[in-house]
Amino acid sequence: MNIKIREKQFEGKSIDLAFEEAVKYYGVSPEEINFEVIQQPKKGFLGIGNKSAIISAFLNEKYLMNKLNEFLNSILEHFDGDFNYSINFQGKNVLIRMEGDGLGKLIGKYGRTIGAMQHILSIFINRLSSTKIDVNLDVGEYRRKKKEKIYEIVDNAIRRLNEETEKIELAPMFSYERRIVHEYVRRQYPHLETESIGLEPYRKVIIKLTKSHIKA
Incomplete structure (x- = not known):
């Protein structure tokens, strides 16, 4: 899935220069930006009819994953335990699997904590994305x-x-x-x-x- 976040057009004398403008605008690493070429640059005769490069750039899944990592780490800081997790995008779904010691506190009584955490993560990522994304959190295969x-x-x-x-x-x-x-x-x-x-x-x-x- 090609998730497009905060899509905007940028212009430059070349594709590379237009992309540099996009990186400056978003303030993120180049790996967190995808782009599509709207117009190739063209040199006119004696400078007449020159055309700039135009791209449509947007933040991608890598950006979402990094943001989700930061947010999830900030949540886990409030729990005692040694946790590790993986985040995988599958279409319009984000699968988060957690393992480690002290998972009972993350699951909570009747699964209430894991349910609340999934809800919070879903709100967080959907505020960043213009595409509706479903978040599925599984702790120690509890959900399975x-x-x-x-x-x-x-x-x-x-x-x-x-x-x-x-x-x-x-x-x-x-x-x-x-x-x-x-x-x-x-x-x-x-x-x-x-x-x-x-x-x-x-x-x-x-x-x-x-x-x-x-x-x-």
């Missing part, structure tokens, strides 16, 4: 194990669905957990529908038979 547990809960609930029990209400969940339910049911049980109801923090998912399936 949590996802497998949610799949199990959904499968067990769906087994109880029948003509007499047309819908099942799941227990209240965090927003990222509800999203897992919606995506899993849509993918594995296309004959069923899901809906979120209620107010935070007690919002829950309803799984129900589709109208066509009930009639059948």
Whole structure:
């Protein structure tokens, strides 16, 4: 994905000089800037008809990654533990995986701390980017194990669905957990529908038979 942040056109006698103007303007390293050539420079006859180079420059994923690194480090300074992490961009998703000692404090009771941290990181990076980016934070594979547990809960609930029990209400969940339910049911049980109801923090998912399936 080509993320374009603060896109702006720059002009110079050459492509290199136009790019130097972009580096000065943004105040970042050259590796954090991408550009597209709008106009190649051209020399006219006796100086008549000269054309400057014009580029459209913008901050890239490297810029976002560096900023996210700085912000995440500032958060981790408030936790006791020896942590290491990786940040990977995959399309419009940012995957952050953390390992180390003292991960329990990062996860928090019922996963509340990891949920809050992901929310904060999402707000931070989306304020920098004009492209909507989804942030997924996993600490010690907590999210992966949590996802497998949610799949199990959904499968067990769906087994109880029948003509007499047309819908099942799941227990209240965090927003990222509800999203897992919606995506899993849509993918594995296309004959069923899901809906979120209620107010935070007690919002829950309803799984129900589709109208066509009930009639059948």
